[in-house]
Amino acid sequence: xxxxGLVVNPALARQISxxxxxxxxxxxxxxxxxxxxxxxxxxxxxxIMHKMKEIWFYVGNLMIQENGQAAEPYIHKIRxxxxxxxxxxxxxxxxxxxxxxxT
Numbered sequence: 854x855x856x857x858g859l860v861v862n863p864a865l866a867r868q869i870s871x872x873x874x875x876x877x878x879x880x881x882x883x884x885x886x887x888x889x890x891x892x893x894x895x896x897x898x899x900x901i902m903h904k905m906k907e908i909w910f911y912v913g914n915l916m917i918q919e920n921g922q923a924a925e926p927y928i929h930k931i932r933x934x935x936x937x938x939x940x941x942x943x944x945x946x947x948x949x950x951x952x953x954x955x956t
Contacts, residue, residue, distance in 0.1 A: 861911040902940045916951040924951045
């Protein structure tokens with residue numbers, strides 16, 4: 854179960870050791886690095902998009918909107934994206950309008 858925990862929160866190991874929680878920039882870098890690693894193994898961008906949508910199912914739980922409301926409307930747009938352009942737009946909207954929840 855630790856593996857899923859690390860997908861949800863890539864800074865979990867650091868937090869367990871008494872360190873700080875994940876920042877929005879670290880989360881953005883994690884998403885980008887994961888996508889780049891998928892690109893090495895999976896040639897089709899649409900297949901990568903589907904993999905990333907699965908990751909957002911977990912990562913989305915870390916986020917809230919800047920006004921304190923749930924980030925679900927933004928995460929929903931990622932999950933329902935039908936093509937790469939929609940996915941990229943939805944992902945940009947999450948990083949623009951959402952912050953990391955304090956735990």
